[in-house]
Amino acid sequence: xxxxxxxxxxxxxxxxxxxxxxxxxxxxxxxxxxxxxxxxxxxxxxxxxxxxxxxxxxxxxxxxxxxxxxxxxxxxxxxxxxxxxxxxxxxxxxxxxxxxxxxxxxxxxxxxxxxxxxxxxxxxxxxxxxxxxxxxxxxxxxxxxxxxxxxxxxxxxxxxxxxxxxxxxxxxxxxxxxxxxxxxxxxxxxxxxxxx
Numbered sequence: 001x002x003x004x005x006x007x008x009x010x011x012x013x014x015x016x017x018x019x020x021x022x023x024x025x026x027x028x029x030x031x032x033x034x035x036x037x038x039x040x041x042x043x044x045x046x047x048x049x050x051x052x053x054x055x056x057x058x059x060x061x062x063x064x065x066x067x068x069x070x071x072x073x074x075x076x077x078x079x080x081x082x083x084x085x086x087x088x089x090x091x092x093x094x095x096x097x098x099x100x101x102x103x104x105x106x107x108x109x110x111x112x113x114x115x116x117x118x119x120x121x122x123x124x125x126x127x128x129x130x131x132x133x134x135x136x137x138x139x140x141x142x143x144x145x146x147x148x149x150x151x152x153x154x155x156x157x158x159x160x161x162x163x164x165x166x167x168x169x170x171x172x173x174x175x176x177x178x179x180x181x182x183x184x185x186x187x188x189x190x191x192x193x194x195x196x
Contacts, residue, residue, distance in 0.1 A: 003027040006133060007032060007054040008062055008076070011045035012083050019045055020086070021070050021134065022063045025054055025095075028110060030093055035106040046109055050097035053078045055089035058122065060132040062088060064172035066181055067139050082117050090120045128165035131157040132172045139176050142183045150180065 004024040011019050019041045026033040036042040036051055057063075058158075062073055074087035077127065078094055085092040094115035101108040138145070138153055161173050 001011075002115060005032075005054070005056070006063075006068070006137075007056055008086055009042060010042045010052075010055065010083050011042050012049050012087060013045050014048045016082075017077060018084060020062075020073060023112075026108075030095035031091070031098070031110055032048060034095065034097075034109045034111060035103075037106050037117065043107065044195045048098055049082060050109075051083045052095045052097075052109075052111065053081060053083045053085045054093045054094075054095060054126075056076055056129065057087035058090060058129060059088045059127045059174075061168050061172040063133055063136040064175045067136050068076075068175040070175065073123045074185070077151070078115065079117070079147055087093075089117075090122055091118045092116065100117050124149045126158070126166075126168040126169070128163075128173075131160035131165075132169050132176070135176045135180075141177050142180065147184060147187060150184070152187060154180065 004026050005110060006022070009023045009025070010019050013019070021042050023036060023042065032054070034042070034046065036046070050136050065071065065073065075084040076087045078085040078092060079104065081094045093113045096114045097109045097111050099110045099176035101110070135154070135157055138150065142150065161169065163182070165173065
């Protein structure tokens with residue numbers, strides 16, 4: 001399996017409108033691969049403006065927010081790039097698309113790092129942050145997973161939230177759990193109407 005770095009990717013369209021999305025970038029050789037699903041704004045933007053910025057953050061509210069309709073996060077200029085970075089980035093990489101391998105599901109954009117910056121210190125790991133990140137990934141796949149898998153994962157991840165979460169992690173967890181609960185309620189209603 002390849003090394004994947006969870007990051008927040010910013011891209012822009014030709015009009016300069018910024019799109020923010022959580023994407024795991026894939027290490028490949030001396031660069032990174034961005035492989036957004038079809039259809040997606042990130043995919044359209046990369047076709048129009050072949051640059052992206054990967055922001056490396058420790059504020060998990062941004063991951064949770066992007067998956068729950070909260071995409072308005074402060075931005076900052078990334079030197080020498082038409083795409084901004086997240087203001088909350090501890091560090092960032094400017095990625096320039098060099099080639100694209102087409103795929104019906106997830107085209108792979110091979111990118112070279114053409115700029116980097118460090119902005120704030122990394123102050124250590126926290127199990128609750130990791131749990132929120134895992135729940136965010138789970139939320140992005142709710143339609144692909146059975147209810148039992150979703151509930152089992154949440155049961156395990158809840159331990160880290162209960163033991164180590166601060167206010168930011170609890171807020172992010174709450175946003176994501178609203179999505180999970182809505183999904184499970186809708187799935188239950190579909191099941192009930194199908195059986196009646």
